[in-house]
Amino acid sequence: MARTRIVHEYDNQCFIEIPEDGGEIARTEYWAPSSGGYVRNVSRHPGTSGYQVCDRLCYTGNTLYWNGSVPLVGLIRREYQAARRHERRMNLS
DSSP: OOOOEEEEEETTEEEEEEEOGGGOEEEEEEEOOTTOEEOEEOSSSTTSOOEEOBGGGOSSSSBOEEOSSSOHHHHHHHHHHHHHHHHHHTTOO
């Protein structure tokens, strides 16, 4: 079985690839302004600035802010891991 990949593209851009049943791969792209700012999911509407992302990569809660001093991929990894922990606690996975 393939594993989830969180990949650094640029300091302010990364993506997550999650294997799904049937061999498909779901890809979600994240972006923030290079000088820092709110993190956005640009997968749903390519060519736009995308939706703002909140804690645990959800769309409700505290909006994620990236300060621009370290690569965005670190923040996305941390929030993805927090989401997985939350799912396990809630017995959702």
